[in-house]
Amino acid sequence: MSVILDHLPELWQGLVVTLQLTAASFLGAAVLGVVVTALRVSPVRVLRAIGTAYVETFQNLPLLVLLVLAVFGLPEIGIQADLLVTAIVVIAVYEAAYIGEALRSGVNAVSKGQGEAARAIGLTFTQSLRHVILPQALRTVVQPLGNIFIALTMNTALAGAVGVIDLTAAANRVNLVEAQPIPIFVGAGLAYALLAACAGFVTGRLEKRLVVLR
Amino acid sequence: MKKMLAVLAVSVLGLTACGETSNTAVPAVPGESKTAAADVLANAPVAEAAAILPGSTMEKIKKRGELLVGGSLDAPLLSQQNPATGQVEGFDADLGKALAKYILGEPKVKIVNSASETREALLSNGTVDVVFQTYTITEERARQVAFAGPYYTSGLTIAVKKGTSGITKPEDLNGKKVLAGANTPAIPAIKKLAPQAEIITFGSDPECVQALKQDRGVAYVQDETLLIADAKKDPSIEIVTKPFTVDPYGIGLKHGDDQMKKFVNDWLGKIQGNGVWQGIWKNSIGTVVTGDAPQPPKIGSVPGS
Numbered sequence: 001m002s003v004i005l006d007h008l009p010e011l012w013q014g015l016v017v018t019l020q021l022t023a024a025s026f027l028g029a030a031v032l033g034v035v036v037t038a039l040r041v042s043p044v045r046v047l048r049a050i051g052t053a054y055v056e057t058f059q060n061l062p063l064l065v066l067l068v069l070a071v072f073g074l075p076e077i078g079i080q081a082d083l084l085v086t087a088i089v090v091i092a093v094y095e096a097a098y099i100g101e102a103l104r105s106g107v108n109a110v111s112k113g114q115g116e117a118a119r120a121i122g123l124t125f126t127q128s129l130r131h132v133i134l135p136q137a138l139r140t141v142v143q144p145l146g147n148i149f150i151a152l153t154m155n156t157a158l159a160g161a162v163g164v165i166d167l168t169a170a171a172n173r174v175n176l177v178e179a180q181p182i183p184i185f186v187g188a189g190l191a192y193a194l195l196a197a198c199a200g201f202v203t204g205r206l207e208k209r210l211v212v213l214r
Numbered sequence: 215m216k217k218m219l220a221v222l223a224v225s226v227l228g229l230t231a232c233g234e235t236s237n238t239a240v241p242a243v244p245g246e247s248k249t250a251a252a253d254v255l256a257n258a259p260v261a262e263a264a265a266i267l268p269g270s271t272m273e274k275i276k277k278r279g280e281l282l283v284g285g286s287l288d289a290p291l292l293s294q295q296n297p298a299t300g301q302v303e304g305f306d307a308d309l310g311k312a313l314a315k316y317i318l319g320e321p322k323v324k325i326v327n328s329a330s331e332t333r334e335a336l337l338s339n340g341t342v343d344v345v346f347q348t349y350t351i352t353e354e355r356a357r358q359v360a361f362a363g364p365y366y367t368s369g370l371t372i373a374v375k376k377g378t379s380g381i382t383k384p385e386d387l388n389g390k391k392v393l394a395g396a397n398t399p400a401i402p403a404i405k406k407l408a409p410q411a412e413i414i415t416f417g418s419d420p421e422c423v424q425a426l427k428q429d430r431g432v433a434y435v436q437d438e439t440l441l442i443a444d445a446k447k448d449p450s451i452e453i454v455t456k457p458f459t460v461d462p463y464g465i466g467l468k469h470g471d472d473q474m475k476k477f478v479n480d481w482l483g484k485i486q487g488n489g490v491w492q493g494i495w496k497n498s499i500g501t502v503v504t505g506d507a508p509q510p511p512k513i514g515s516v517p518g519s
Contacts, residue, residue: 072424080428083430163415172331173401176401
């Protein structure tokens with residue numbers, strides 16, 4: 001236990017980076033995810049194809065591969081950003097595929113009549129999505145989105161492999177000096193579990209508050 | 215739901231994949247392709263029957279017929295799996311084989327890929343018998359494991375992209391971005407000598423070299439041997455300092471196993487005396503470092519060993 005207390009500043013710094021990674025990439029993934037959903041349910045065939053290609057590409061590639069490619073491959077063609085920024089963008093792009101799919105399931109859960117009615121009163125595709133479909137769709141997918149959020153939190157640990165000093169990488173460094181992996185990694189694990197528990201709690205509350213009784 | 219299942223499956227797969235890589239056991243049957251290594255091993259001594267004490271770890275290994283070594287598969291010159299032959303080659307790997315020969319009469323080892331976060335646990339729960347993995351002897355570690363040796367001394371040095379100026383000693387790294395291998399002794403060493411340096415770590419040596427060439431950092435701190443090999447392969451990087459640390463590598467053993475420690479130390483003394491140690495050095499590190507094998511460090515000369 002004292003190992004953790006002795007190295008609290010480093011571990012805390014790692015936790016802050018993990019939180020930054022999680023918050024920023026979830027935000028990015030949410031925005032991109034909505035766009036992907038819009039593409040996938042759009043009436044234009046080409047747009048649907050683009051949406052499908054996006055989802056299939058990013059769901060079928062391991063995140064670690066994407067991270068390594070972005071960190072070491074992109075500089076070869078002249079695109080180079082800060083490591084943390086690169087990691088945030090890659091995780092956002094990757095998770096957007098999952099968020100897009102979760103949202104699409106929500107859109108499919110909204111009955112067809114709603115969309116038809118929206119169009120019947122003269123709303124455009126974008127307007128009907130924004131005012132009629134998405135607000136209902138989002139309510140049904142609060143829980144899956146919470147799960148994606150938790151998965152994303154855990155996935156941020158992979159950023160440690162490309163030079164970002166997140167909680168996992170910080171724990172690794174502390175262990176390098178102290179050689180006490182069990183307390184150190186159990187401590188880091190508890191921090192992750194706490195983050196996941198918070199996310200679970202919040203989504204549970206949100207779902208209760210947002211539920212539409214029909 | 216289906217997609218969520220997919221998410222779950224993907225994350226579970228990811229986890230198991232990670233678990234597998236760190237525990238894959240690779241059989242390393244030596245003496246098939248590398249004749250130089252085989253020649254050296256042919257001269258390696260075998261322990262007298264009396265040295266294998268009844269009830270000892272050595273006897274257990276002998277009964278099993280195979281030495282379980284914790285090591286790396288990706289450390290050039292030290293312990294690297296040759297993709298063509300599947301064999302693990304290098305200084306650490308060959309010493310492991312020589313120790314196996316000393317106990318078993320034949321160099322039969324199984325290398326369990328271990329990492330610096332798992333070595334202590336692997337030794338204490340008996341998954342491996344010994345660890346040969348650039349395992350620097352420190353007093354903190356000596357509280358968890360026993361160290362035979364030291365069997366080799368190395369040091370950290372600094373490499374930069376050719377043409378970089380202003381870095382001639384470790385203190386010059388202050389305020390700069392410095393690359394280091396994750397889980398290497400370079401991290402605490404940089405923190406001590408250049409506390410203002412920003413340390414960026416990558417998992418493997420090739421990744422660090424790539425990052426150096428892409429200006430992710432201005433300098434790369436790593437074991438001298440590895441950097442010499444890197445600089446030889448890649449003319450765009452150069453080494454700018456002499457080694458500025460002394461890292462004595464020990465052979466990790468189960469904590470408190472004094473019999474085994476004495477046994478391994480005796481073996482180490484023998485192979486240093488009859489030239490096998492030097493031969494192994496020549497075949498591995500000696501292929502990039504010119505000159506004769508260095509004087510091996512004195513056994514038991516380091517606190518913790």
